[in-house]
Amino acid sequence: MTYKIELSSDDVPKQWYNMLADLPCELPAPINSEGKDQISSLQIAFTKAALEQEFATDRYIKIPDEVRNLYMEMGRPTPLVRANRLEEYLNTPAKIYFKREDTSPTGSHKLNSAIPQAYFAKKEGVERLTTETGAGQWGTALSLACNLLDLECTVYMVKVSFNQKPDRKNIMNIYDGNVYASPSENTKVGREVIANDPDHPGSLGVAISEAMEEALENDNVKYSLGSVLNHVMLHQTIIGQELKTQLEIAEETPDVMIACAGGGSNFAGSLFPFIKDKIDGNSDTEFIAVEPTACPTLTQGSYDYDFGDSNGFTPMLKMFTLGHDFVAPSVHAGGLRYHGMSPIVSLLTKEGYITPKAVHQRDCFESGIAFARNEGVLPAPETTHAIKATIDEALKCKETGEEKTIVMNFSGHGMLDLKGYASYFEGTMQNAK
Numbered sequence: 042m043t044y045k046i047e048l049s050s051d052d053v054p055k056q057w058y059n060m061l062a063d064l065p066c067e068l069p070a071p072i073n074s075e076g077k078d079q080i081s082s083l084q085i086a087f088t089k090a091a092l093e094q095e096f097a098t099d100r101y102i103k104i105p106d107e108v109r110n111l112y113m114e115m116g117r118p119t120p121l122v123r124a125n126r127l128e129e130y131l132n133t134p135a136k137i138y139f140k141r142e143d144t145s146p147t148g149s150h151k152l153n154s155a156i157p158q159a160y161f162a163k164k165e166g167v168e169r170l171t172t173e174t175g176a177g178q179w180g181t182a183l184s185l186a187c188n189l190l191d192l193e194c195t196v197y198m199v200k201v202s203f204n205q206k207p208d209r210k211n212i213m214n215i216y217d218g219n220v221y222a223s224p225s226e227n228t229k230v231g232r233e234v235i236a237n238d239p240d241h242p243g244s245l246g247v248a249i250s251e252a253m254e255e256a257l258e259n260d261n262v263k264y265s266l267g268s269v270l271n272h273v274m275l276h277q278t279i280i281g282q283e284l285k286t287q288l289e290i291a292e293e294t295p296d297v298m299i300a301c302a303g304g305g306s307n308f309a310g311s312l313f314p315f316i317k318d319k320i321d322g323n324s325d326t327e328f329i330a331v332e333p334t335a336c337p338t339l340t341q342g343s344y345d346y347d348f349g350d351s352n353g354f355t356p357m358l359k360m361f362t363l364g365h366d367f368v369a370p371s372v373h374a375g376g377l378r379y380h381g382m383s384p385i386v387s388l389l390t391k392e393g394y395i396t397p398k399a400v401h402q403r404d405c406f407e408s409g410i411a412f413a414r415n416e417g418v419l420p421a422p423e424t425t426h427a428i429k430a431t432i433d434e435a436l437k438c439k440e441t442g443e444e445k446t447i448v449m450n451f452s453g454h455g456m457l458d459l460k461g462y463a464s465y466f467e468g469t470m471q472n473a474k
């Protein structure tokens with residue numbers, strides 16, 4: 042019986058895979074809103090490398106040796122594990138595998154993009170990166186990456202998460218990041234939001250606006266985004282390429298592949314190399330993107346041009362969106378609260394290559410607890426969405442008797458998100474309608 046497929050450091054991919062080279066139709070370009078020039082703002086706020094990669098059409102893009110070394114030093118490749126005990130517990134003929142991005146030192150896949158973003162910024166002479174963080178995973182990863190590459194890091198953390206998770210601020214401080222609750226008094230945007238509503242819980246949209254404002258107003262500061270944009274999806278494909286090698290070693294062809302989707306980066310990173318095969322006509326794997334019913338971007342949003350932030354600093358992106366002023370209900374503690382979705386993931390969903398699915402919060406935690414009790418690993422609240430969908434698929438196989446191979450991306454661990462579990466046990470956790 043296979044339990045774990047490990048690769049060696051040498052197997053860390055030398056290139057990122059660029060989905061833009063293989064899309065079934067052209068990706069609609071970002072546009073300015075009437076009378077404004079956000080595309081120029083983007084060019085000021087981001088590093089040159091990020092912008093270049095955002096629009097690159099080469100199928101493979103070389104990973105700089107320094108970045109590849111940092112990937113290895115920070116523990117890549119990550120293992121692929123067979124969930125034998127979960128299979129037994131569910132009494133399913135399905136085979137379940139999970140790719141362990143929780144083994145990253147910061148506990149999630151986010152470091153895969155934080156490292157190259159900090160590396161390119163340093164190379165361009167930038168002194169400080171600013172960013173937003175929702176649940177705290179991205180701010181943590183960027184704090185560490187900046188520290189590894191000798192850059193300063195400022196993180197705007199959505200206020201409701203900031204107050205719920207004091208440990209997150211603590212860990213970002215340990216990695217030498219500076220953290221502020223957003224809306225904050227540091228920026229014009231923040232001050233305006235507070236003036237209108239002193240009790241504003243914050244949102245990713247507002248936090249993005251604050252971080253971008255700093256980058257737009259300071260030459261030596263650049264802004265860094267942890268999901269949604271094409272270059273972030275690109276960096277994350279390190280996961281899917283490793284996964285391909287591991288599945289070949291296990292002699293498995295996946296029937297169903299599953300990842301949770303907030304802005305789309307762990308989904309894209311783990312599954313784009315496989316979606317390429319489907320577009321090429323070489324596979325009929327089903328790809329499921331799982332989101333919360335509290336923030337149902339892919340299942341209930343409209344496919345439209347919208348801003349990436351609440352304030353209209355970003356250009357308009359064609360994507361599934363709930364509207365840029367959407368504020369997810371505070372009941373939902375996880376990091377899947379963003380109003381939009383990666384334009385590439387959105388397009389592939391619209392074209393029918395991705396099946397979106399929304400799941401309820403309590404069911405997710407129940408699934409996460411079943412997973413932890415059987416496999417030992419405690420999933421992040423976001424990851425429990427993928428687990429819930431995986432368990433659903435495995436139970437379908439139990440009914441039909443099919444021995445499907447189900448592969449799930451385990452995006453992160455929940456050791457710093459225990460509060461959500463506590464409210465589940467206390468019975469105070471609510472489902473969105």
Ligand SMILES: *Cc1c(COP(=O)(O)O)cnc(C)c1O
Pocket residue numbers: 148149150151178179267268269301302303304305306307308376377421423424452453454
């Ligand atoms: C940030 C995060 C997500 C959601 O972001 P994506 O860009 O959709 O991947 C999911 N899981 C974990 C553990 C995260 O930290």
